[in-house]
Amino acid sequence: MRQAPASILVYVGLDAVGDGLMKLPFLRALRTAFPAARITWMAGKGHTVYAGSLAPVVAGLVDEVLDDAQVGSRVAELFGSRPLAGRSFDLIIDTQRRLLTTLILRRIRHARFISASANFRLSHARPASNWRRPASMVGQLMTLVELGSGQPAMATAPLPQDASAERLADGLLPPGSTYVGFAPGAGGKHKCWPLGRFIELAGLHAAEGRVPVFFLGPAEAGWAAEIRAALPSAVLPLQGVDSAPPMLTIALARRLVAAVANDSGTGHMLAAADVALVSLFGPTPPEKFAPAAQRLTVVKAQDFGADSMDVIPFNAVAGALAQVLSDTDTTAPALL
Numbered sequence: 460m461r462q463a464p465a466s467i468l469v470y471v472g473l474d475a476v477g478d479g480l481m482k483l484p485f486l487r488a489l490r491t492a493f494p495a496a497r498i499t500w501m502a503g504k505g506h507t508v509y510a511g512s513l514a515p516v517v518a519g520l521v522d523e524v525l526d527d528a529q530v531g532s533r534v535a536e537l538f539g540s541r542p543l544a545g546r547s548f549d550l551i552i553d554t555q556r557r558l559l560t561t562l563i564l565r566r567i568r569h570a571r572f573i574s575a576s577a578n579f580r581l582s583h584a585r586p587a588s589n590w591r592r593p594a595s596m597v598g599q600l601m602t603l604v605e606l607g608s609g610q611p612a613m614a615t616a617p618l619p620q621d622a623s624a625e626r627l628a629d630g631l632l633p634p635g636s637t638y639v640g641f642a643p644g645a646g647g648k649h650k651c652w653p654l655g656r657f658i659e660l661a662g663l664h665a666a667e668g669r670v671p672v673f674f675l676g677p678a679e680a681g682w683a684a685e686i687r688a689a690l691p692s693a694v695l696p697l698q699g700v701d702s703a704p705p706m707l708t709i710a711l712a713r714r715l716v717a718a719v720a721n722d723s724g725t726g727h728m729l730a731a732a733d734v735a736l737v738s739l740f741g742p743t744p745p746e747k748f749a750p751a752a753q754r755l756t757v758v759k760a761q762d763f764g765a766d767s768m769d770v771i772p773f774n775a776v777a778g779a780l781a782q783v784l785s786d787t788d789t790t791a792p793a794l795l
Contacts, residue, residue: 464549467498470564471554473505479513480727484751485600486520490616492608499523503531515706518619531560541566552603573607594746614751618731621706628710631696636670640718640734642725644679650722652739652768654682658689660777665692672696672715674708674725717783719776726750735783737776741768756783
């Protein structure tokens with residue numbers, strides 16, 4: 460049996476916030492597979508949010524972050540001294556597929572090297588001959604975990620919990636109520652299901668005794684008044700919180716029984732909290748961008764004849780949420 464690696468280097472080009480959120484299941488799976496390893500995350504061509512805003516979210520999943528390491532871009536790196544000043548790792552996982560970068564990374568001292576570059580020809584392990592590349596980035600990354608560990612990838616390692624965020628979340632969503640989450644925003648209005656339908660759906664659950672919880676980002680702050688006027692019982696926990704950190708959103712999401720979200724960063728944060736999630740898609744493909752939630756239901760506009768979010772029927776989303784609540788043993792209203 461192969462000895463488990465004591466040191467692992469993961470290489471990425473860079474990570475914006477959306478990238479970092481989407482890669483959380485990969486990191487959780489990597490930590491699950493190698494609970495005792497020292498994991499180094501290297502952003503070779505830019506900055507990673509794991510060294511910034513998402514650093515608290517990956518504490519314990521990553522032991523070291525090399526930010527903007529300037530490794531993997533220049534032909535000159537193929538010659539002379541080795542990258543990273545001669546450091547060595549038991550396992551290197553190359554998450555990109557540019558051949559030059561992969562050749563440079565292979566110069567870092569290592570025992571095993573896993574990479575999809577050049578159709579895995581430079582990798583110490585390859586998928587089976589009938590393997591087909593997953594459409595989603597997360598699925599592709601999970602393949603690398605499986606090749607590195609020899610086992611199915613299981614994203615079960617828990618995210619860290621920040622004590623101050625948990626206390627604040629308890630104050631904003633105190634125990635004793637049943638909370639259902641709604642995230643009506645997204646990076647662009649073309650990715651948003653109409654706000655009025657979110658409000659109508661939340662109203663049905665409010666009538667059944669649940670508490671609607673709306674997650675609004677800075678770009679959606681103007682929606683708060685309309686939501687409060689239509690739903691006096693709704694909670695908008697992020698309004699009034701200066702620069703709400705991702706740890707707070709994830710902590711709040713842990714207190715929900717289920718949630719509905721557009722294709723958005725908030726949707727990925729809800730998924731990271733392992734809440735049962737109904738995810739709505741229109742112009743973006745869920746096959747590529749769907750959150751890696753452990754309990755996920757996707758409703759996509761294409762099933763109703765177009766890419767526009769407004770073609771998704773109210774009853775389709777209401778029914779999906781009712782089914783999710785039923786599956787989680789929560790009394791669900793008859794919405795259809």
